[in-house]
Amino acid sequence: MHSSISHFPLPETLEDLPVDLRERIAAVQEKAGFVPNVFLMLAHRPAEFRAFFDYHDALMARESDSLTAAEKEMIVVATSARHGCLYCVVAHGAILRIYSKDPLLADQVAVNHRTAPIGERQRVMLDFAFHLSFAGGALDEAWRERLQAVGFSLDDIWDIGAVTAFFSLSNRLVSLAGTPPNPEFYLMGRLPRAAK
Template sequence: MVISAEARCPYCEAAHAAALRLRTKDPVLVDRLAVNYRHVELSHQDKVMLDFAVKLTHTPEACDGRDVARLREAGFTDVDILHIVEVTAVFNYNVRPATATGLFPNPEYHQLGRAAVKEN
């Protein structure tokens, strides 16, 4: 969700937000993550992971051993770090064709995982 928001990909943002709302059952959290994860109360480990994923998204050439050391200090294993890198890379890859082709999700995605409003 955060990578999709950082990349400003409309399809990815809507699709990943829907999936995260369904998983977390917390649409407010997902909306806040979509706006700016830096203003969401997260665990230290989640913040370190997201800071790294965003750095890898925006400035991959600036990533170095200090970033890996921060991830390890936050409790991630080398296998975890590889998964973080791979998932971030795949999401960044998928953003390109979706954005380049103007892909938008079906309207239903915007309502998935949101409580229905009861009419009086």
């Protein structure tokens, strides 16, 4: 494996990993066409790999009351940019471009969500994520009223907070390991797919 993707040990080959990790990595590789570096970076600790990706999937794949997949990715991109996590900005920027079908949005949200071409709902959502992540804030009555006024349920508010918290962890781990984004992420979602 490539030692350039982590300061920590990596498996020599995927065959060195437990079967469930190999299967999970193979499924992602089949879908994306490559293995995201974060999977390899976390593979040296199988129990943590499982816990990390199980929680990731529980948050990012579950249906919220009204919080969309694109809005979840906006949270990841905006907060990761503020944390200085290139991996998460690039990788989740690619996913945001795909979900939003907007090749410009991820870069605009990463630079400044307050000037990005998003609605008031998304701006309040990202303001709250910043409040939690960077101001050590909490959900008080004023924030609850503000979030509910733009259409978020309590279930959505939990998801906003959980996505914010989870990716603060992810940002710190990726920065700790020195893991760069895969080159493939940079181009994803920037140009329309060619017709088959």
